[in-house]
Amino acid sequence: MRAPFLGLAGVAAACLMTIAVPAQAQQRIAAVNDTVLAAQACNVCHGSATYVSPTMPPIHGADAGALYSALIDFKTDKRPYTIMGRIARGYSDEQLKALADYLSKN
Numbered sequence: 001m002r003a004p005f006l007g008l009a010g011v012a013a014a015c016l017m018t019i020a021v022p023a024q025a026q027q028r029i030a031a032v033n034d035t036v037l038a039a040q041a042c043n044v045c046h047g048s049a050t051y052v053s054p055t056m057p058p059i060h061g062a063d064a065g066a067l068y069s070a071l072i073d074f075k076t077d078k079r080p081y082t083i084m085g086r087i088a089r090g091y092s093d094e095q096l097k098a099l100a101d102y103l104s105k106n
Helices: 007-020 023-046 064-075 084-088 093-105
Strands: none
Touching: 023 093, 064 084, 064 093
């Protein structure tokens, strides 16, 4: 007979890990996951750290301050652009800062 994927011990360990992680740590983990997902969405148009788009400016490895400033300018329509303003308005300033920081390092 095949053993279950996690087994009873695996399920119990997963439950205990969920309980043992403080809520504040869970929020930080969720924020990091959100930032990574947002950065992956940026890759669709701007390319990634390993692929440079032929039509959009590269943003991976760019200066975090410059990226954040551009995102805020898009968000506040100081830098009008058809799609970027709509995208930037979907994020808080803190989320845009985290995204700029992440993209500058990856």
